[in-house]
Amino acid sequence: MNIGTRKLLDRSFTAVGFTSIMLMALALLAVLVPIITGGIKALYFQGTVEHRTLLFNEFQRGDEAKLAVDAERSEAARKPVYEYLAAFDTELESLPFERKRALESEYHHVRDTLHELLGPLPGDTPPLLLRFQYGVTRWEKAEEELHNLLYMTKWDYSDPTKMATQYFAPRVDEFTGTSLEGLFGYVEEHLEEMLLPQPEFYWGFITDRSLDAHIFGGVWAEIQGTFYLAIGAMLFAFPLGVIAAIYFTEYAKDNYLTSMLRSANSTLAGVPSIVFGLFGLAFFINTMKVSESKSVLAGSLTLAIMILPTIIRAAEEAILSVPKTYREASLGLGATKWRTIMTVILPAALPGIITGGIISLGRAAGETAPIIFTAAVSVGATIGIADVFTEPTPALSWNIYNLASEHEAANEIRHVQYGMVMALISIVLLLNISAILLRARISQKLKG
Known part of the structure; x- marks a missing residue:
């Protein structure tokens, strides 16, 4: 191969490599930017007086005196709304039957929307669920509800050659000439006075x-549960993985049994995670009875089995990368094989072993399928250390899926879903950064 062709190939490979890196970076940005922008909304947003009231009542957090002033201002602005409703309630009873029936459905919608905006209205039965005891807590949601109050969604079927087109009709037209007519303009003009939005940094989300x-x-219970499961998995998997790697590299002979064990380890690394979840349910819970039902212990053991092949392989490669001269020098000085392993080989291989372990820890923190049947619950409180042997726990990975696909108000709590995703990515990123820093520190010490 002549020099010109070689240079051309070198430049081509460089261009392909650079292009690949740029495409990966763009793909990463395409994933992370929506997560970050959506997750920030869980922490920083325009909070209403309803949100500040909720925080004070449920968490005893906030300035009571200032909250009382805001509540008084808000109530004064809401008073005309209640007067409009009371006047129309009286008027409705005196309307002809057909007119009354035509208005009742839309009036119920008006009251329901105002309930969403402002909380329980005068005359309503005290609600049991917390979500119905307060009005909207976020200003962007208040703007959506205001639109629902002011406009009706309708469809235009006038052109049979085209699909129906959506349009919005003013709801006030339905109540023209009634005592409720002025309500819509008043709410549109005075909504800020009724809800008093202001920027808030809600660190309590964490x-x-x-x-x-x-x-x-x-989401503190989910964050705590994720740490319990991930660290519990490492407590079981890391020592076993390192010991197995030492056996494979230092003691095992090259025979049929060793070949079978290596093949089994490689096969386990490729098994779908849902299979580990079913195995954990069948073996650890139903057979071994490590707990009566779901528990952090059963989930940690299941995750440990799942990440064990990765730890073994990473530890093997780290040990094999230690120069043979280290081993020969130690043995030549009279050290035993075990002493050589413990004092020479393992310290030299430690950066690679720890890196593999932390990467496995990040994987354990982000897994969903293995904990569905063994440890995770959709709703639950934080648990203590002593409860990990018997109690299940919420976890970020499972609750993200649950909130996004099965929650009855999934569309209304997108900020919570994105906030959980951002928290999970932050935890995994923190673990990986810790691996890089720890490896660099140990390598520096080994170099002297």
């Missing part, structure tokens, strides 16, 4: 407990 199935509150 530290508070969940309220009413994540309609309100934070």
